[in-house]
Amino acid sequence: MKPLAALLVSSLHIHCLCLLLRGALATAPAPGAHYKYNATVYNVSAARCAGCVGGGDGTAAGSALGGLGAWAEAVEFLYYHNAVRMARWELPLAWSPRLESYARSWAAQRRADCALRHSFPEGQFALGENIFWGGAGAAWRPGDAVKDWAAEGVDYSYAANACAPGRECGHYTQIVWRRTAYVGCARVLCDDGGVFMTCNYYPPGNVVGERPY
Ligand SMILES: *[C@@H]1O[C@H](CO)[C@@H](O)[C@H](O)[C@H]1NC(C)=O
Numbered sequence: 001m002k003p004l005a006a007l008l009v010s011s012l013h014i015h016c017l018c019l020l021l022r023g024a025l026a027t028a029p030a031p032g033a034h035y036k037y038n039a040t041v042y043n044v045s046a047a048r049c050a051g052c053v054g055g056g057d058g059t060a061a062g063s064a065l066g067g068l069g070a071w072a073e074a075v076e077f078l079y080y081h082n083a084v085r086m087a088r089w090e091l092p093l094a095w096s097p098r099l100e101s102y103a104r105s106w107a108a109q110r111r112a113d114c115a116l117r118h119s120f121p122e123g124q125f126a127l128g129e130n131i132f133w134g135g136a137g138a139a140w141r142p143g144d145a146v147k148d149w150a151a152e153g154v155d156y157s158y159a160a161n162a163c164a165p166g167r168e169c170g171h172y173t174q175i176v177w178r179r180t181a182y183v184g185c186a187r188v189l190c191d192d193g194g195v196f197m198t199c200n201y202y203p204p205g206n207v208v209g210e211r212p213y
């Protein structure tokens, strides 16, 4: 059996290491450190995010959610979109502060109810729009939303330009819509602890009767 003193020392040691590590992470966050990234896609996305304000909800709590700063959060939204597009040899999207500001204002209106609701009435979309809701208890991040949308790709048939029966793939086709050039997103921490995210796209995708690419 180990003597009590030794146990105290070893647990103290671990505690100190933790503090050191946390200090290092807090002072010098590496780019994209909070997710595993492809450096080419990350660099291209960061370069298209010059002047990004960021997709947070504008509050300290919103920015701190998942430990992201506003700029890093915008780059994360962009990164996951561009990872899907660049794998298909499509041009990467650029961040639009105007789209972001539109997305932010819709996200702010969802803070109280966290409802998975579009900002446009059905059939009257002036911009492309993908939305995401995550329940309380997890720090849902931009990558969670974009990966969720992109996962619909397995249900999309290019030959038929349609989804598998009973499936949805419009979020995916918007992400890979070739003519879409700009995106702007926002994430809000809702009053009930859930997370609502919305991305807007221009030019909008999902034009009826056209293929995404
Ligand atoms: C990405 O950018 C960093 C910093 O500018 C650079 O050091 C690195 O070589 C770049 N990586 C790629 C794959 O372009």
Ligand SMILES: *[C@@H]1O[C@H](CO)[C@@H](O)[C@H](O)[C@H]1NC(C)=O
Pocket (backbone or CB within 6 Å): 038, 039, 040, 041, 083, 086, 087, 088
């Ligand atoms: C990173 O992404 C680029 C563009 O899609 C791709 O060509 C490259 O193979 C990827 N690199 C790795 C290590 O996955």
